[in-house]
Amino acid sequence: MDTANVIERIQELQHLPGALLPILHRLQEEFGYIDEAMIPLVAEALNISHAEVHGVISFYHDFRRAPVGRHVLQICRAESCQSMGCNSLIEHVEKSLGVSLGETTADGNFTLRPVYCLGNCALSPAVMLDGQPYGRVSAAVADSLIENVRRHA
């Protein structure tokens, strides 16, 4: 971990009121995840305890304490997407990638994550791949998305 860089990122935002979430987002964006060693640095900058920082990281689904795959595929499993068969889509993708929701493929290429609503409910089932939305995702569409990533890997 590049400690100086981490401290610099923290310093950029620590003046904000309620700075903890913005800081954690920035660190994750920059380094891919929140390393254990960053916690004391954040705590010290904000003058709060390690436990408080840890408590916030563990409360929110977004914050990760370990690296994820090079590509993150989020599949919506909320009600609207359920009504359009997202559960079978998830099964299909789990089989194609050989992982379950929440896991990363052995080659580190994909992390498969559940998400509860992407706001694309008129075009369910919906997924998001590396921040890009896709709607009306059939098994075939999902396969081509995955294939496309693999080809460019």
Add this chain to the structure above:
Amino acid sequence: MRVFVPCDSSALSMGAEAVARAISKQRPDATVIRNGSRGMFWLEPLVEVETPGGRVAYGPVTADAVPGLIEAGFLEGKPHALCLGLTEEIPYLKQQERLTFARCGITDPLSLADYVAHGGFRGLERSREMTPEAIVEEVVNSGLRGRGGAGFPTGIKWRTVLNAVSERKYIVCNADEGDSGTFADRMIMEGDPFVLIEGVIIAGLAVGASHGYIYCRSEYPHAFRATQRAIAICYEKNYLGERAGFDLEIRLGAGAYICGEETSLLESLEGKRGQIRPKPPLPAIEGLFGMPTVVNNVISLATVPIILDKGGAYYRDFGMGKSRGTLTIQIAGNVKHGGLVEKAFGVTLRQAIYDFGGGTASGRPLRAVQVGGPLGAYFPESLLDTALDYEAFTEKKGLLGHGGIVVFDDTVDLAQQARFAMEFCALESCGKCTPCRVGATRGVEVIDKIVANQDRAKNLEVLDDLCELMLDGSLCALGGLTPYPVLSAVRHFPEDFYASH
């Protein structure tokens, strides 16, 4: 010539980016404007071209179809198999009463000139000539109720904050639109963010606040960026900042459904775990950083400018009973024509689903409808004549919520949907109160036993008891309303709980 290709997430999810690129590449002489969505999502990407007779729509357009469209002369509005005629004449759109969404899909979301040319900032200008009391009374008179779900009168909330004595007050916009089946907030933030900003500034004038925050969920990266850019533009043009006397910042959530609950959201903004605060004190008295705070949903705030522009009476004249103005109905799930329909309160579920939605996407019979997100009740076909109105829904033990409708066909298993409601509550519970934290987990177990036919009668009774406890004993709406989908599933679809699956 001007061509409009939406930059709305739903349009992007169907390939709008590639369409825009294909048009620019083949016709560099055409000006491609990235507008918001008109809200007819089954037609996305919906491309419009400007003609002397008005804007002509084509959709759904794929990048592959672009050469053919150009050849057919679509840039001059000429006929093509994908041509839908004049956009404004499409019945889905023509039958709406767009007040909050008056500009969405028409303008370039990040063009301030466009915004002003289409009536933007008129409400703010009028507000600047009014006393705070008069602004608040205008909103009270409009009858506007919180569109986030609770339906509390917006003006009354503002009055409480106005009357609170404090050196510092805040406006907080709740843009944590986590309910499945809803996307109105996202559409405004992506398609007309200036109207939201204008609403926040007016709220600040009304209650004497000089700082505002928009709390946007992280699942909406496009909405976040669009609104962030719009805020930066407003700073450049002095609608925000020192000279305007109002500062606004957009903050990102971190994937917690509970942060849509206002006190949880405030905790999160303060940099803490998003745990519920017991009420009282109300946020209007002790909110963000302990100061009096207005917490309003995106649609509530985005509706304020038109109320101040045209007057409370103009807005109040739409609607029925105690539900005044318009509702932004979001039609989603297993439906042919999903999208956004803004209409005066009073439309029935059946009209929304069939007249606008065109029935199920699968073509199979409709069996259940969930309105109001994961905490809303499941209604059977026999309740489809219920009007989309706060009181009418309460009467049927339902929840209008944020106005999202999720349609299910006859393949749905309501016991599984009830189980999911409990599972979701367990996953998203903040843990502060026991009825929600423990009750939801027990709920999943009990439903599993019922479905497995273990002491079914007894366990149905346990489920009933548990739901009553969660309803009465939870600190907030998550634990307190999860029984709605569960009990409505048992009440209206008992057969799904009586046979083992």
